[in-house]
Amino acid sequence: MLKKGLFTTALLLCSLPVLAGELIIGAKVGVIDYNFDNALVTTTGPALKNAEADNATNMSVQGSYEFLNLAVADLAFEAEYSRSLSDATIEPVVGPKVEAGFQSTAVYISARSAGPVYVIARLGAAQAEIGDLAEDTGTAFGVGAGFSLGIRWELEYTQYDIDEIEVKYLSLGLAF
Numbered sequence: 001m002l003k004k005g006l007f008t009t010a011l012l013l014c015s016l017p018v019l020a021g022e023l024i025i026g027a028k029v030g031v032i033d034y035n036f037d038n039a040l041v042t043t044t045g046p047a048l049k050n051a052e053a054d055n056a057t058n059m060s061v062q063g064s065y066e067f068l069n070l071a072v073a074d075l076a077f078e079a080e081y082s083r084s085l086s087d088a089t090i091e092p093v094v095g096p097k098v099e100a101g102f103q104s105t106a107v108y109i110s111a112r113s114a115g116p117v118y119v120i121a122r123l124g125a126a127q128a129e130i131g132d133l134a135e136d137t138g139t140a141f142g143v144g145a146g147f148s149l150g151i152r153w154e155l156e157y158t159q160y161d162i163d164e165i166e167v168k169y170l171s172l173g174l175a176f
Contacts, residue, residue, distance in 0.1 A: 022066040024076070026152065026175025032056040032102045034088060034130070035166035046092035048133060048165065056088035056102055058169055064110065071114065078108040078122060082169070090133070100131025102167060104160060106140050120144045126160055134163040151176050 033055055039048040060082040068075040084101030091097050108124030126140035144156030152175040160167040 021068075021076075022074075024062075024064045024066065024152070024175050026062045026064075026154075026173050028060040028062065028154075028156070028171035028173035029085075030058055030060075030156075030169055030171030032058045032084065032088065033168040033170070034090070035168070036090075038164045038166070039134075040163045046090075046095040046098055046133070048090070048092055051090055051092045053088045053090040056084045057086040058082055058102060058171070059085050060169075060171065060173070062173070062175065064175075066112075073111045073113050076110045076112065078106075078110050078124070080104075080106045080108070082106070087131070090130075098131070098133065100133050102128070102130055102169075104128035104140070108140070108142070110142075112146075116148050118146050118148065120146060120154065120156070122158075128160045128162050128167065130162060130165065130167070134165055136162040138162070 034053040036048050036051040060080050062080040064076045064078040066074045066076040082104045087099040087101040089097055090100055104126045106124050106126035108122040110120055110122035112118050112120045122142045124140055127137045129135040138161055140160045142156050142158035144154050146152050146154035154173040156171050158169040
């Protein structure tokens with residue numbers, strides 16, 4: 001048992017350069033698009049199923065920690081807070097128009113390909129809300145592409161599912 005523990009410790013110590021991480025801080029701005037085609041029908045509030053909405057402007061702040069650097073990709077933990085800078089006007093099929101913003105708090109595991117031009121994918125959990133209309137905790141995923149020479153520029157698409165409402169966030173971000 002002692003030999004196994006020593007072997008594991010030696011293996012971890014030899015792996016430290018690979019496991020040594022990088023802290024990344026960034027901000028994004030973009031547009032939120034809502035799809036209410038499959039929204040849950042409720043007995044309270046406006047009837048959101050098949051509602052129409054204009055786009056909202058959103059901003060996010062993000063922190064990530066790259067914990068594993070592989071030859072072809074880097075893996076990272078990400079935390080992100082997102083909030084509307086402008087509300088969307090939502091027109092339910094029945095009922096008055098509603099102004100509502102989007103807000104989310106999320107954690108992700110992401111993979112970024114190696115090199116100065118890269119692709120990125122992430123999967124995680126998000127607590128999100130659309131004003132007072134819908135609130136849910138569930139999965140969120142994103143894909144994107146970026147360019148990095150010290151400062152990272154990223155174009156990213158993230159999708160959330162809130163009470164069967166698809167929320168799509170297309171953003172341009174800067175990170176260092």
